[in-house]
Amino acid sequence: DTAVSQTPKYLVTQMGNDKSIKCEQNLGHDTMYWYKQDSKKFLKIMFSYNNKELIINETVPNRFSPKSPDKAHLNLHINSLELGDSAVYFCASSQEELAGGPGYNEQFFGPGTRLTVL
Amino acid sequence: KNQVEQSPQSLIILEGKNCTLQCNYTVSPFSNLRWYKQDTGRGPVSLTIMTFSENTKSNGRYTATLDADTKQSSLHITASQLSDSASYICVVMWDSNYQLIWGAGTKLIIKP
Numbered sequence: 001d002t003a004v005s006q007t008p009k010y011l012v013t014q015m016g017n018d019k020s021i022k023c024e025q026n027l028g029h030d031t032m033y034w035y036k037q038d039s040k041k042f043l044k045i046m047f048s049y050n051n052k053e054l055i056i057n058e059t060v061p062n063r064f065s066p067k068s069p070d071k072a073h074l075n076l077h078i079n080s081l082e083l084g085d086s087a088v089y090f091c092a093s094s095q096e097e098l099a100g101g102p103g104y105n106e107q108f109f110g111p112g113t114r115l116t117v118l
Numbered sequence: 119k120n121q122v123e124q125s126p127q128s129l130i131i132l133e134g135k136n137c138t139l140q141c142n143y144t145v146s147p148f149s150n151l152r153w154y155k156q157d158t159g160r161g162p163v164s165l166t167i168m169t170f171s172e173n174t175k176s177n178g179r180y181t182a183t184l185d186a187d188t189k190q191s192s193l194h195i196t197a198s199q200l201s202d203s204a205s206y207i208c209v210v211m212w213d214s215n216y217q218l219i220w221g222a223g224t225k226l227i228i229k230p
Binding site: 043104106111 | 149150152159160161162163164167205207211216217218220221222223
């Protein structure tokens with residue numbers, strides 16, 4: 001299946017731990033994203049990344065860092081987890097080359113990772 | 119402040135009925151407006167994308183309208199089905215930095 005996949009689907013961990021969420025897309029897209037969906041259901045962009053540029057939402061703490069081993073993967077590393085990090089994290093991808101700019105084209109989302117920090 | 123507000127917050131209708139969801143936004147300058155469907159426990163799925171020059175766009179039983187002058191959009195669902203039960207999210211692209219501004223969504227429940 002062509003899709004955006006994330007692992008794990010659920011992640012429960014203690015405060016202070018370091019964890020990673022993996023994302024892979026086999027759509028051949030050039031841009032990938034990480035979003036956080038809080039309890040109020042708003043999705044907030046955390047990062048967008050293509051092979052040229054990483055765009056960081058300035059409100060994201062530097063405990064969060066994206067790592068892209070190749071064009072099809074964008075993993076999210078979180079250090080020193082805090083209670084407020086509990087949320088659902090979505091990975092997405094889109095094809096932005098030749099579009100008007102990043103985010104112009106349709107974004108395809110993964111199933112989400114529900115992170116619970118105890 | 120760039121905001122996207124949706125109404126109603128939740129809606130329950132009977133299977134087979136039509137419904138219309140509303141979206142008002144204050145995002146400026148605005149580039150495009152999207153409607154997404156998000157099933158419980160899943161990621162959002164794009165329904166329509168409209169630029170400021172488009173007034174209406176359809177995707178099957180879903181029809182989105184856009185009035186860029188009044189900064190309003192609506193999503194009309196015709197002949198609703200049980201599988202339409204989901205959250206419907208309006209998203210506006212802020213042209214200044216291509217940021218997508220997300221609404222909180224309307225939770226739609228279709229009852230048999």
